[in-house]
Amino acid sequence: MLHALAALLVLQLAGEALSHFLMLPVPGPVLGMALLFAALSVSKELAGRLRETANAILQHLSLLFVPAGVGVMLHVARLSEEWIAIVLAVAISTILTIVFTALTIRLCMRLFAGRGNAGENR
Amino acid sequence: MTERLTDVWVYLATFPLLHLALTIVAYLAGDWLYQKSGRNPLLNPVLIAVAVLVGVLTVSGTTYHRYFEGAQFVHFLLGPAVVALAVPLYYNFAKLKRLWLPLSAGLFVGAVTAALSAVGVAWLLDASTQTALALAPKSVTAPVAMGITEKLGGPASLTAILVVSTGILGAVIGPAVLTLCGVRDAAVRGFAIGTTSHGIGTARAFQESEEAGAFSGLAMGLNTVVSSLLLPPLLRLVGVV
Numbered sequence: 001m002l003h004a005l006a007a008l009l010v011l012q013l014a015g016e017a018l019s020h021f022l023m024l025p026v027p028g029p030v031l032g033m034a035l036l037f038a039a040l041s042v043s044k045e046l047a048g049r050l051r052e053t054a055n056a057i058l059q060h061l062s063l064l065f066v067p068a069g070v071g072v073m074l075h076v077a078r079l080s081e082e083w084i085a086i087v088l089a090v091a092i093s094t095i096l097t098i099v100f101t102a103l104t105i106r107l108c109m110r111l112f113a114g115r116g117n118a119g120e121n122r
Numbered sequence: 123m124t125e126r127l128t129d130v131w132v133y134l135a136t137f138p139l140l141h142l143a144l145t146i147v148a149y150l151a152g153d154w155l156y157q158k159s160g161r162n163p164l165l166n167p168v169l170i171a172v173a174v175l176v177g178v179l180t181v182s183g184t185t186y187h188r189y190f191e192g193a194q195f196v197h198f199l200l201g202p203a204v205v206a207l208a209v210p211l212y213y214n215f216a217k218l219k220r221l222w223l224p225l226s227a228g229l230f231v232g233a234v235t236a237a238l239s240a241v242g243v244a245w246l247l248d249a250s251t252q253t254a255l256a257l258a259p260k261s262v263t264a265p266v267a268m269g270i271t272e273k274l275g276g277p278a279s280l281t282a283i284l285v286v287s288t289g290i291l292g293a294v295i296g297p298a299v300l301t302l303c304g305v306r307d308a309a310v311r312g313f314a315i316g317t318t319s320h321g322i323g324t325a326r327a328f329q330e331s332e333e334a335g336a337f338s339g340l341a342m343g344l345n346t347v348v349s350s351l352l353l354p355p356l357l358r359l360v361g362v363v
Contacts, residue, residue, distance in 0.1 A: 026350045061321040066145055105314070
């Protein structure tokens with residue numbers, strides 16, 4: 001558990017350092033994820049060691065968004081001024097994104113199904 | 123007696139402990155209600171926790187800054203959590219490899235749709251550029267989305283709220299919308315929910331099935347990479363920055 005946590009933190013740190021050093025537009029944790037993925041591909045043992053801790057953190061993923069959500073307090077002024085635009089933008093965009101993503105995947109699965117790739121199951 | 127209690131509250135409120143504990147307890151209470159209601163999507167645990175906490179902070183006259191001194195310990199874990207996404211990614215790599223082309227296409231279309239449709243609606247309704255910048259990365263998980271907005275010169279803390287709202291909305295209506303569109307494949311459902319509603323959607327997708335959850339987490343992880351690379355040039359292209 002402690003080792004796994006240390007590994008996650010060190011990789012995040014390495015990601016932050018790399019992002020800053022190379023002036024990349026990709027945030028540190030994402031580079032940390034890429035580094036971890038590379039490390040897992042090399043060492044199967046590492047994957048087994050990290051699995052439990054990773055699952056424990058990811059299982060309660062939505063808890064981690066609560067402090068950011070409470071930040072709604074800070075933006076009462078902007079939200080009350082532009083709430084119609086914000087609510088509509090979030091609602092319309094969320095629905096469109098879900099639908100377009102799913103339909104694109106399904107369309108491509110059908111397009112490529114004939115070429116030996118897996119098609120949709122039904 | 124009441125005065126004495128107020129004293130105790132004021133005393134405790136100076137430590138991070140109080141707000142850290144409140145955050146976790148409010149979330150657990152939200153999760154309990156959610157489970158108790160037979161997982162009614164409207165009783166989303168994050169939504170309940172945020173509502174309860176905003177209520178408590180408003181009534182007790184606590185600033186967000188003071189609250190965050192405690193809550194930052196929870197918020198901080200978002201970074202390691204993003205790193206940890208490599209683990210389910212690794213375990214689902216075989217299926218990912220098989221479906222990589224359709225999934226990549228879906229991810230690309232999803233990331234572009236999320237940013238452009240939000241910015242487009244905001245522009246149509248005369249919202250400010252700052253609001254548009256905060257809206258653009260709202261389908262990306264919080265720490266990364268905040269990083270994207272920050273790098274573009276927008277208000278990162280507003281982004282955080284929009285990210286959470288998008289997450290909750292996608293978790294609440296996403297499954298029904300997908301069913302309405304006739305999408306039944308668990309991998310496709312999970313991937314679409316994760317692309318749109320990141321971690322909060324992933325928590326919801328895991329309840330549909332293991333497979334939906336894994337693919338939702340996968341989409342969330344990949345979307346962080348795609349959106350970080352794609353959004354800055356895309357927003358420059360449409361003239362937002």
